[in-house]
Amino acid sequence: MKIVVTVKQVPDTNAEKTFDPATKRLNRSSIENVLNPFDEYAIEEALRIKEAIGGDTTVTILTMAPASGADVVRKALGMGADNAVLVSDDALGGSDTMATSYVLALALKATGFDLVLSGTQSTDAICGVVPAAIAERLGVPCITYVKKMTVADGKLDAQRETESGYLRVSAPLPALVSVTKAINEPRYPTLKGIMGAKKKEIKTPSLADLGVDTSKVGETGSKTAVEVIKPVGARQKGETIAVSDPKESAKQILEFLIAKKVV
Amino acid sequence: MKSVLVFVEQEDGAIRRIALEMCTRGADLAKDMGVPSASVVLGKSAAKAAEQLKGTPIEAVYVGEDTPVDTHLSDPAVDAVDALLQQLGPSLALFPGSNLGRDVAARIGVRRSAGVITDVTDIDVKDGAISAQSPKFGGSVMSTIGLKNSEYGVVTCRPNSFIARQEAGKGAIHQLAAPSGQYRAKVEEKVAQEAGKLGVEEASIVVSGGRGLGGPEHFDIIEALAEALGGAVGASRAAVDAGWIAHKHQVGQTGKTISPQLYIAVGISGAIQHKVGMRSAGTIVAINKDANAPIFEFADLGVVGDLFQIVPELTKLVKERRANA
Numbered sequence: 301m302k303i304v305v306t307v308k309q310v311p312d313t314n315a316e317k318t319f320d321p322a323t324k325r326l327n328r329s330s331i332e333n334v335l336n337p338f339d340e341y342a343i344e345e346a347l348r349i350k351e352a353i354g355g356d357t358t359v360t361i362l363t364m365a366p367a368s369g370a371d372v373v374r375k376a377l378g379m380g381a382d383n384a385v386l387v388s389d390d391a392l393g394g395s396d397t398m399a400t401s402y403v404l405a406l407a408l409k410a411t412g413f414d415l416v417l418s419g420t421q422s423t424d425a426i427c428g429v430v431p432a433a434i435a436e437r438l439g440v441p442c443i444t445y446v447k448k449m450t451v452a453d454g455k456l457d458a459q460r461e462t463e464s465g466y467l468r469v470s471a472p473l474p475a476l477v478s479v480t481k482a483i484n485e486p487r488y489p490t491l492k493g494i495m496g497a498k499k500k501e502i503k504t505p506s507l508a509d510l511g512v513d514t515s516k517v518g519e520t521g522s523k524t525a526v527e528v529i530k531p532v533g534a535r536q537k538g539e540t541i542a543v544s545d546p547k548e549s550a551k552q553i554l555e556f557l558i559a560k561k562v563v
Numbered sequence: 564m565k566s567v568l569v570f571v572e573q574e575d576g577a578i579r580r581i582a583l584e585m586c587t588r589g590a591d592l593a594k595d596m597g598v599p600s601a602s603v604v605l606g607k608s609a610a611k612a613a614e615q616l617k618g619t620p621i622e623a624v625y626v627g628e629d630t631p632v633d634t635h636l637s638d639p640a641v642d643a644v645d646a647l648l649q650q651l652g653p654s655l656a657l658f659p660g661s662n663l664g665r666d667v668a669a670r671i672g673v674r675r676s677a678g679v680i681t682d683v684t685d686i687d688v689k690d691g692a693i694s695a696q697s698p699k700f701g702g703s704v705m706s707t708i709g710l711k712n713s714e715y716g717v718v719t720c721r722p723n724s725f726i727a728r729q730e731a732g733k734g735a736i737h738q739l740a741a742p743s744g745q746y747r748a749k750v751e752e753k754v755a756q757e758a759g760k761l762g763v764e765e766a767s768i769v770v771s772g773g774r775g776l777g778g779p780e781h782f783d784i785i786e787a788l789a790e791a792l793g794g795a796v797g798a799s800r801a802a803v804d805a806g807w808i809a810h811k812h813q814v815g816q817t818g819k820t821i822s823p824q825l826y827i828a829v830g831i832s833g834a835i836q837h838k839v840g841m842r843s844a845g846t847i848v849a850i851n852k853d854a855n856a857p858i859f860e861f862a863d864l865g866v867v868g869d870l871f872q873i874v875p876e877l878t879k880l881v882k883e884r885r886a887n888a
Contacts, residue, residue: 428719463762
């Protein structure tokens with residue numbers, strides 16, 4: 301079975317972000333980039349499925365990123381994935397979610413897959429629409445927000461989180477599944493894994509190899525445009541209550557809530 | 564654009580609160596654009612749900628009782644909404660930022676070759692063009708995003724962003740035929756663990772518990788305060804990772820990003836991973852025994868003290884006030 305995990309390179313949450321005033325894009329060169337935390341759960345689940353099924357099951361990491369994306373791919377390979385595909389081209393810069401899903405879907409068609417796994421969203425843009433858009437483009441079942449899953453006999457069973465509980469869902473493969481952090485506890489790459497990752501293959505297909513129509517990608521091909529991007533002022537430190545009597549504290553909180561008209 | 568369409572989610576005939584917010588803003592946008600507004604509600608009990616939209620400013624309600632959204636995830640909803648959009652012509656379609664809403668929005672975006680703007684907290688029409696606000700990078704920056712070269716626009720909305728308004732005499736009902744697709748993904752069972760309870764993403768008041776609670780048994784004081792305030796229960800990553808409460812309650816980087824009117828953080832230190840999920844709350848109150856906890860640096864009211872004594876007392880006071888109101 302062939303499992304492909306889509307991953308994204310994101311800026312570290314703690315990093316100070318600056319934006320190019322002309323392109324309104326994040327200055328990625330000056331900050332530390334990390335593997336999107338949500339994607340670690342997808343990689344872990346892929347590895348667990350591989351360990352459970354065995355045989356000739358492979359786990360491939362797929363990302364679309366600047367050349368620096370190779371770093372996060374190495375981490376995923378260090379966790380135990382078998383190989384990777386890095387789609388990188390200056391023409392892709394500024395692609396929005398729909399353009400990104402277009403490129404990833406073409407890359408998935410090129411690599412072939414039985415199961416696509418992804419995180420539910422990235423921590424930088426928090427859009428949460430790329431997995432479903434990929435499934436739509438590939439014409440495969442789209443099972444998102446999964447907190448538990450099993451794969452057997454060309455079929456998957458999953459528990460999909462909803463706002464009021466969960467749904468037990470089944471679907472035939474090939475399919476796309478996005479997973480939440482409730483699904484597992486991701487492993488850390490071992491030293492042996494990190495060393496081994498250096499020898500693993502990272503394919504870098506060109507856009508022409510994938511059949512990408514460049515008029516549909518990048519900033520010009522995207523159908524959304526970022527017009528303004530500006531920092532949000534930091535929240536100010538407010539009042540502090542530090543009294544020894546808890547009843548007095550509670551009374552002051554209530555008065556505050558009443559003054560704010562939230563109670 | 565020829566119309567504005569609002570996708571309304573319902574469960575057993577009860578609409579989500581965000582539907583009222585979106586039907587109001589959707590109708591206002593349509594008015595600004597000089598086009599009609601409509602909403603669409605699908606699945607068993609959709610007719611019952613549609614009744615609740617009659618008091619909103621939305622002009623028309625498309626009801627698809629026979630669209631099997633309860634048994635096939637997003638597939639039937641995508642077919643039904645896509646068919647309706649083709650009938651309406653180039654439109655702006657608004658979706659809730661919920662699990663189902665985001666899936667349907669993404670797939671409609673692909674089918675209609677639409678521009679897709681996500682996690683929107685404000686949206687307006689300026690000189691005939693859509694202009695939406697969307698927080699990025701954990702709410703540290705605000706982006707203004709527009710559409711270009713697209714006939715259709717798709718927007719997912721963050722709950723608690725628009726103010727709902729009542730307006731009588733609107734909401735004419737139109738019946739929608741069921742789509743005829745074959746669906747491979749199948750819902751085998753629906754497990755409602757907290758039916759009828761407001762999710763953390765939609766509640767206007769959220770009370771969250773963290774490591775300071777010391778164990779799962781102490782979440783009852785959080786629940787009691789949330790209930791007294793008419794809010795939802797949230798949690799920090801530490802509490803979720805310790806297994807004290809289910810992941811869907813988690814607020815923060817690997818949980819939900821929310822904008823409630825009031826956020827009360829109890830026993831939560833306020834690390835950046837938590838802050839990015841709640842920094843856009845209207846008012847933040849923090850209760851923590853550690854006077855040096857980072858959360859006090861950005862809370863509107865910081866309370867240093869013993870949460871086990873303060874929270875039950877506050878619950879009591881809130882209940883008394885409610886009873887006397």
